[in-house]
Amino acid sequence: MAKVEVRGVRKSFGELEVVHGIDVSIGDGEFVVLVGPSGCGKSTLLRMIAGLESISGGDISIGGRVVNNVPPRDRDIAMVFQNYALYPHMTVLDNMAFSLKLRRADKAVIEQRVKQAADILGLNDYLQRYPRQLSGGQRQRVAMGRAIVRDPQVFLFDEPLSNLDAKLRVQMRTEIKALHQRLKTTSIYVTHDQVEAMTMADRIVVMRDGIVEQVGSPLDLYDAPANLFVAGFIGSPAMNFIPGRLRRSGAASAVETADGTRIELGNGVAAQDGDEIVFGIRPEHFVRAAGGLNGRIDVIEPTGADTILYATVAGTQICAVFDERVGFRPGDAITLAPRQGAVHVFDPANGRHL
Amino acid sequence: MAIQASHGVPVPGTGRIRLLLDNRNLLGFLFMLPAAIILLVFLTYPLGLGVWLGFTDTKIGRPGVFVGLENYLSLLDDDVYRLAVFNTIFYTVIASIAKFALGLWLALILNNRMPFKALIRAIVLLPFIVPTVLSAIAWWWIYDAQFSIVSWSLMKLGLITEYIDFLGRPWAARISVIVANVWRGIPFVAITLLAGLQTIPPSMYEAATLDGATGWQRLRYITLPMLSPIIAVVMTFSVLFTFTDFQLIYTLTRGGPINATHLMATLSFQRAITGGRLGEGAAIAVAMIPFLLAAILFSYFGLQRRRWQHGGRD
Numbered sequence: 001m002a003k004v005e006v007r008g009v010r011k012s013f014g015e016l017e018v019v020h021g022i023d024v025s026i027g028d029g030e031f032v033v034l035v036g037p038s039g040c041g042k043s044t045l046l047r048m049i050a051g052l053e054s055i056s057g058g059d060i061s062i063g064g065r066v067v068n069n070v071p072p073r074d075r076d077i078a079m080v081f082q083n084y085a086l087y088p089h090m091t092v093l094d095n096m097a098f099s100l101k102l103r104r105a106d107k108a109v110i111e112q113r114v115k116q117a118a119d120i121l122g123l124n125d126y127l128q129r130y131p132r133q134l135s136g137g138q139r140q141r142v143a144m145g146r147a148i149v150r151d152p153q154v155f156l157f158d159e160p161l162s163n164l165d166a167k168l169r170v171q172m173r174t175e176i177k178a179l180h181q182r183l184k185t186t187s188i189y190v191t192h193d194q195v196e197a198m199t200m201a202d203r204i205v206v207m208r209d210g211i212v213e214q215v216g217s218p219l220d221l222y223d224a225p226a227n228l229f230v231a232g233f234i235g236s237p238a239m240n241f242i243p244g245r246l247r248r249s250g251a252a253s254a255v256e257t258a259d260g261t262r263i264e265l266g267n268g269v270a271a272q273d274g275d276e277i278v279f280g281i282r283p284e285h286f287v288r289a290a291g292g293l294n295g296r297i298d299v300i301e302p303t304g305a306d307t308i309l310y311a312t313v314a315g316t317q318i319c320a321v322f323d324e325r326v327g328f329r330p331g332d333a334i335t336l337a338p339r340q341g342a343v344h345v346f347d348p349a350n351g352r353h354l
Numbered sequence: 355m356a357i358q359a360s361h362g363v364p365v366p367g368t369g370r371i372r373l374l375l376d377n378r379n380l381l382g383f384l385f386m387l388p389a390a391i392i393l394l395v396f397l398t399y400p401l402g403l404g405v406w407l408g409f410t411d412t413k414i415g416r417p418g419v420f421v422g423l424e425n426y427l428s429l430l431d432d433d434v435y436r437l438a439v440f441n442t443i444f445y446t447v448i449a450s451i452a453k454f455a456l457g458l459w460l461a462l463i464l465n466n467r468m469p470f471k472a473l474i475r476a477i478v479l480l481p482f483i484v485p486t487v488l489s490a491i492a493w494w495w496i497y498d499a500q501f502s503i504v505s506w507s508l509m510k511l512g513l514i515t516e517y518i519d520f521l522g523r524p525w526a527a528r529i530s531v532i533v534a535n536v537w538r539g540i541p542f543v544a545i546t547l548l549a550g551l552q553t554i555p556p557s558m559y560e561a562a563t564l565d566g567a568t569g570w571q572r573l574r575y576i577t578l579p580m581l582s583p584i585i586a587v588v589m590t591f592s593v594l595f596t597f598t599d600f601q602l603i604y605t606l607t608r609g610g611p612i613n614a615t616h617l618m619a620t621l622s623f624q625r626a627i628t629g630g631r632l633g634e635g636a637a638i639a640v641a642m643i644p645f646l647l648a649a650i651l652f653s654y655f656g657l658q659r660r661r662w663q664h665g666g667r668d
Contacts, residue, residue: 052560073566085561089579098575099565146565 002063002153002186003028004049010057011044011210019044020210021058026203029184031177035197035233036207043158045207046190050079050156063153078147079156082163084139086131086146093127096145117148120179137168144179155180157189161196173199194234198222206230228351231280231344237308239280240318242293243348248273255279255345257314261293263338269345270354277354278346283308285342286320292337293318297330311336407636414630425637434613435638438621442645445532445617446596452536453592454585457543462577464544465551475545482541490605493534497521497606521607524614531606531615535599543588550584551577590653597645618642 004026011019019041026032034042047053049060051072059066067075078099086095096117100110118124121141131139140160147155157176161169177200180187191197197204198218206213206221206229214226218234225231231239244255246269247262253269254262255277263279271277286292295313302308302325309320311334320336328334345354374380408425412418429435464475481489496503497520505517520530554577562572578585600619603609609616609624616624618638626635 050560050564052563072560072563073568077564079561079564081557081561083555083557085555085557087558087561087576089582098562102566102571146561150565 003061004154004186004188005061006045006049006058007060008058009045009048009055009060011041011048011053012056017056018210019048019056022207022210022212024205024212024215026186026188029186031180031187031189031200031202032205033189033191033197033201033203034205034207035191035194036213037233038192039209040207041210042190042192042205042207046079046156046158046188049154049188050077051075076153077156078150078152078154079158080140080143080147080160082159084131084143084160084163086139086142088131091128091130092123092134092142092145095131095142096149099146099150113149113151114145117145120148120182121145136164137172140164140172141175144176148179148183151185153186155185155187157187159191160189161191162193169196176200195236198234204234206233224353225344226353228278228280228346231346231353235282237283237319237321239282239344240316240320241278241280241346242314242316242318243276243278244314246271246273246275246277246345255343257293259294259314261314263292263343265343265345266341271345271347276348278348280344280346281318281338281342283319283321284323285339286322286336287339288322288326288335289337290335292335294333294335297328297332297334300326300328300330309334404636405640407633408640409637410633412632412636414627414632418633421633425634426641429634429637429641434616435621437613438609438616438618438638439641441528441615442597442617442619442642444528445535445599445615446593449532449535449539449596450589450593452532453539453543453596454589456536457540457588458547460540460544461547461551462573464548475548478544479541481538482545486538486601487605489538490534490602493530493537493602494521494606497530497534522611524611527607527611527615531603534606535596535602538602539592539596543592546588547581547584550581554580586653590649593649594646597649598642 004024006022006024006026009019009022010017022041022045024032034045036042044053048055049062051067051070055068059068061067062075062077087098090098093114096114097110100113105113114127115124118127121144123138123141123145126134126138126142131142134142140163143160160176161172164172173196176189180200189196189200201218203215203217204221205215208229214221214230216224221230221234225234225239228241232241242257244257247254247256251267253265253267253271255265256262265279293313295311295318297309297311298317299310300307301310305323307322307324307326309322309326309328311318311320313336318336346352347354407418409420409422410418411421411424460478464471464478468474495501499517499519499522502517502520504520505514508514509517519526521527558576558580559572562576567575598619599617600623603615603617603620604623607615609620613621618641622635622638622642624635625638626632629635
């Protein structure tokens with residue numbers, strides 16, 4: 001187990017710079033998720049930590065040792081690939097034992113380590129099978145087993161669940177989290193799925209276009225997004241954004257929408273009277289109460305546990321989630337008010353939280 | 355009848371032919387006929403004729419009579435024939451090993467990222483594209499006792515004091531024809547193996563690298579096992595082509611010096627066509643069949659889908 005320090009790391013492919021100076025510090029035993037839309041540089045960053053891509057600028061250190069010029073095999077890391085990258089011509093047993101065999105480990109040690117990993121992952125019945133004879137979830141487990149057997153300083157996961165079906169993905173998500181709680185090995189996990197990030201991470205690094213947008217615990221990012229991008233990216237269904245104008249009276253402030261509705265914000269908003277702003281409300285933070293936004297219901301989606309409403313207010317379509325069953329039909333008028341303190345205000349020019 | 359019934363109303367005035375063409379078996383036979391005729395005329399007939407001639411004492415211009423195994427028995431005592439068998443096996447084994455090793459090496463090089471990749475791959479194929487006789491003539495000049503560019507270069511470099519007689523001495527000639535054969539055969543091996551290399555996902559190498567494998571270990575534990583099905587195919591073909599080689603030897607040495615480079619194919623031709631003893635020549639050609647069959651059987655078992663290539667059984 002080790003700390004991983006990423007300091008000012010850059011990556012260029014020829015003329016094109018895709019990672020523009022990233023600083024992340026990952027603590028010993030921490031589970032950190034790199035999340036962002038495709039092309040944000042998260043996989044490239046992971047591959048630089050693994051040593052599969054060279055580092056164009058900055059430093060990466062693992063356990064206090066700068067590894068910029070250390071070959072991958074000497075970095076003491078294990079990686080789980082998106083396509084699992086199992087060796088098709090080796091049995092499950094040989095796949096898991098391969099790294100130890102290359103290190104000329106003792107036969108008894110190999111056997112014991114593989115058995116231990118197989119026990120943890122429930123692979124004992126499959127040790128003599130070939131990868132082709134396994135289901136997606138089993139292959140995924142073998143890929144993790146191969147990593148566990150190594151007992152490395154750091155686990156790297158590159159979108160390991162994206163080839164699984166939705167149900168299995170949820171199950172494996174829990175398994176990986178439980179595994180981490182048991183082994184406590186520093187883990188870096190790349191995904192484009194914010195739900196995976198929220199559910200698994202100790203800390204999330206939100207990336208976009210080769211820079212870090214925000215770093216924090218899942219609930220920090222949910223409660224206090226630093227900007228419009230993070231606010232819109234974290235949370236499902238996504239946060240509603242409605243344009244409006246700020247109105248101040250002394251310390252207290254309010255927003256006024258295009259149709260003249262006023263919503264009180266309380267104190268501490270760093271904007272001037274009359275400024276154009278965007279305010280955001282999460283779908284689950286609406287209550288049906290007077291003094292809110294008036295609109296008409298477009299679509300109702302009952303999921304059983306929740307009811308999702310899509311309504312148009314002040315010319316913007318918004319989404320609201322209620323955990324009770326609402327007796328509305330499409331076309332009905334509705335008034336939606338944000339819960340106390342649940343309104344986020346952003347500067348539309350630079351996206352920053354105000 | 356069932357087919358007729360499915361038409362509902364029988365079409366009047368269709369006649370017997372129409373009825374016959376509705377028969378699945380007959381129709382299948384008709385569709386198969388063109389291919390079957392081609393196979394019979396151009397494959398089965400010559401092969402059968404060759405086997406038959408081997409049991410006769412036919413000479414050019416004189417139909418022979420059945421002589422049983424006489425041709426084969428006399429070949430057993432024939433020193434030139436036995437030398438030709440040795441030459442053929444030596445030629446095939448050494449050339450095939452060299453073609454595999456160099457072809458794999460070339461394929462690994464070509465599989466890397468490099469500028470002008472497509473152009474370089476096209477150039478590599480050249481020896482394969484040039485007609486054999488043409489390239490054999492080029493090699494003939496390279497090996498010439500007086501005008502050899504190799505000898506000339508080595509002389510100028512001061513490495514040798516007299517011209518090398520490449521095709522004039524038995525072992526020098528054997529090695530020289532093998533070199534020419536290898537030069538011609540490498541592109542086929544290299545390009546086929548390259549195609550195989552490209553089916554190995556890069557993440558396989560990345561995983562092996564992270565598992566701690568060196569370059570050699572990646573070749574040994576990832577590349578070769580995953581390439582083995584293609585290696586079996588390409589080496590079978592390579593062995594068959596080399597074993598039955600004729601053009602190159604015939605153009606370069608005609609089997610000389612003192613029969614040192616005679617292969618079974620060239621000896622068969624010499625005895626049958628040049629010498630006119632068709633029966634004996636055919637027997638030599640037929641004697642190649644067991645060797646070729648062995649190579650094919652070897653590849654048949656080599657080609658069997660390995661267990662790891664099978665899908666799930668549950």
